[in-house]
Amino acid sequence: MDQLLNDFSPGLFVMQAVILLILILLMKKFAWKPILNSLDEREQGIQGALDAAEKARLEMKNLQADNEKALQEARIERDAMLKDAREIRTKMIAEAEDDAKEQASKIIAQAQEAIEAEKRAAVAELKNQVAVLSLEIAEKVVKDELSDKNKQMQYVEKMLQDANLN
Amino acid sequence: MKISSLRIHFLAVISFLLIGSFASAQEQSVAEANDEGPVDTQKEITDYTNHHLKDSHDFHLFSYTDAAGERQHFGFSLPVIVWASNGPVAFMSSEFHHDIDGEVVVEAGGSRFVNLHDKIYELEEGAEEIVMGEDHHPVNAHHPFDLSITKSVFGIILVGLLLLFWFGSLGRQYKRKNIPTGFGRALEPLVIYVRDEIARPNIGENKYRKYMSFLLTVFFFIWVSNLLGMTPFGFNITGQIAVTVCLALFTFVIVQFSGNKDYWKHIFWMPDVPVIMKIILIPIELLGILTKPFSLLIRLFANITAGHVVVMGLIALMITLKAQFGAVGSTGLSLVLTLFISVIEILVAFLQAFIFTMLSALFIGMAVAEHDHHHEHDAEGHEIDDVEDVRESFV
Numbered sequence: 339m340d341q342l343l344n345d346f347s348p349g350l351f352v353m354q355a356v357i358l359l360i361l362i363l364l365m366k367k368f369a370w371k372p373i374l375n376s377l378d379e380r381e382q383g384i385q386g387a388l389d390a391a392e393k394a395r396l397e398m399k400n401l402q403a404d405n406e407k408a409l410q411e412a413r414i415e416r417d418a419m420l421k422d423a424r425e426i427r428t429k430m431i432a433e434a435e436d437d438a439k440e441q442a443s444k445i446i447a448q449a450q451e452a453i454e455a456e457k458r459a460a461v462a463e464l465k466n467q468v469a470v471l472s473l474e475i476a477e478k479v480v481k482d483e484l485s486d487k488n489k490q491m492q493y494v495e496k497m498l499q500d501a502n503l504n
Numbered sequence: 505m506k507i508s509s510l511r512i513h514f515l516a517v518i519s520f521l522l523i524g525s526f527a528s529a530q531e532q533s534v535a536e537a538n539d540e541g542p543v544d545t546q547k548e549i550t551d552y553t554n555h556h557l558k559d560s561h562d563f564h565l566f567s568y569t570d571a572a573g574e575r576q577h578f579g580f581s582l583p584v585i586v587w588a589s590n591g592p593v594a595f596m597s598s599e600f601h602h603d604i605d606g607e608v609v610v611e612a613g614g615s616r617f618v619n620l621h622d623k624i625y626e627l628e629e630g631a632e633e634i635v636m637g638e639d640h641h642p643v644n645a646h647h648p649f650d651l652s653i654t655k656s657v658f659g660i661i662l663v664g665l666l667l668l669f670w671f672g673s674l675g676r677q678y679k680r681k682n683i684p685t686g687f688g689r690a691l692e693p694l695v696i697y698v699r700d701e702i703a704r705p706n707i708g709e710n711k712y713r714k715y716m717s718f719l720l721t722v723f724f725f726i727w728v729s730n731l732l733g734m735t736p737f738g739f740n741i742t743g744q745i746a747v748t749v750c751l752a753l754f755t756f757v758i759v760q761f762s763g764n765k766d767y768w769k770h771i772f773w774m775p776d777v778p779v780i781m782k783i784i785l786i787p788i789e790l791l792g793i794l795t796k797p798f799s800l801l802i803r804l805f806a807n808i809t810a811g812h813v814v815v816m817g818l819i820a821l822m823i824t825l826k827a828q829f830g831a832v833g834s835t836g837l838s839l840v841l842t843l844f845i846s847v848i849e850i851l852v853a854f855l856q857a858f859i860f861t862m863l864s865a866l867f868i869g870m871a872v873a874e875h876d877h878h879h880e881h882d883a884e885g886h887e888i889d890d891v892e893d894v895r896e897s898f899v
Binding site for chain 2 (some may be wrong): 360377
């Protein structure tokens with residue numbers, strides 16, 4: 339300790355203090371300030387660039403997601419449209435079938451009706467014809483019958499006999 | 505990959521050569537730095553080492569004895585500036601003719617000076633030569649205030665100029681381009697290292713900026729000074745107790761002036777301890793204020809001094825072991841060991857600069873720390889135990 343105190347040179351101490359103080363001030367002005375400021379600036383620049391890149395990446399991702407979404411939507415829409423089209427097609431076919439069936443049955447019904455009517459007309463005609471024919475036959479028969487007096491008498495007598503029996 | 509490993513190899517060879525050459529340069533100065541012929545006895549070696557560890561008034565590189573048997577000294581003298589009893593006096597140290605035993609008396613500015621073990625003494629009125637007392641202190645001379653450009657002051661100025669030149673040009677480079685080239689490219693990561701590894705974690709993100717100038721300057725000053733001490737010029741700047749005292753004093757002053765309310769509160773009225781403890785802690789904490797910078801100055805001084813002593817001792821091996829191993833053997837042994845220790849010393853040079861700066865930053869950080877450890881209160885005003893308290897109660 340004594341040796342240390344003996345070695346301590348106040349002059350050197352003062353010189354060191356003065357020089358160090360001046361050195362710190364000079365270094366601050368000419369070296370540390372510009373260096374640290376530039377480092378900060380550069381780091382901020384790098385950080386900014388990184389942030390921008392990240393932002394761009396996110397945007398890109400969003401864009402891609404949007405694209406994907408749009409694509410998905412388009413696909414869904416297409417599917418829906420296809421499905422609709424298919425449904426419409428099926429419906430149309432079914433409707434057409436129904437229509438055709440209806441039409442056919444209508445035609446058939448009409449045809450049957452017509453046939454029926456024709457038949458009825460034919461039957462009526464036939465009845466008329468038969469009636470006329472029968473009248474004519476009957477007239478002829480009656481005429482023929484009435485021309486023979488004996489036979490009429492016999493017939494009346496027979497009728498009377500039948501009536502007596504009743 | 506191949507090229508880079510080749511380059512590393514090349515660098516290693518170069519550094520080996522450099523270290524070897526400086527070791528041999530120091531050998532020379534050890535061997536022949538005495539007016540009475542080579543330094544070859546145990547006492548002369550010890551004296552030489554002690555002389556090297558201290559500051560000196562001339563810049564001595566090496567000496568040799570020429571063909572005519574005369575001692576030739578290589579180096580240059582430095583100005584002596586002292587505040588003597590008749591006012592400031594300045595003269596060149598060459599006027600002492602390399603005498604450090606107080607034999608040559610220099611008359612300047614109406615006073616008479618001698619150089620005794622590299623300290624300038626002013627003789628009392630009427631005294632013709634220095635007279636030593638019983639306690640090995642001069643009785644008829646006193647020590648004037650010495651503002652000489654000594655070897656260490658010269659070294660300090662040299663380091664300052666080097667730093668100004670290196671970092672000044674690095675600072676100027678940024679005006680022209682974003683990324684420095686050349687030597688600046690090596691310096692820039694060091695600045696970033698000090699900022700990101702020393703200042704930021706210890707002082708805190710918001711406050712570190714104010715102390716960067718001090719920390720950076722001190723870091724590079726100590727580091728370059730330490731490295732300069734490894735060169736054959738034989739500087740021993742950071743091994744001067746006055747220099748380390750000054751550096752630590754700067755830290756001390758900065759810490760005290762940046763101490764906030766919490767810092768002083770923790771010294772004079774430690775929170776969260778019983779009153780009796782608060783009173784006991786005051787002197788301990790006050791002592792702590794002083795021991796922190798004191799440890800800084802002693803650590804740096806002791807490490808560098810020890811390093812120089814070891815290197816000098818190992819270099820001296822070739823003289824002390826000459827009898828046992830022969831000239832070649834002792835020189836070889838000394839070279840190998842010195843080389844080994846020099847490599848460690850290069851590491852220590854950085855390490856001490858780092859530790860000094862690191863601890864300075866830590867002390868500053870302790871002084872400016874915001875204590876957000878205050879207890880939170882719930883609605884009724886009761887203290888809510890935070891994590892620390894819970895942990896403490898467990899421990």
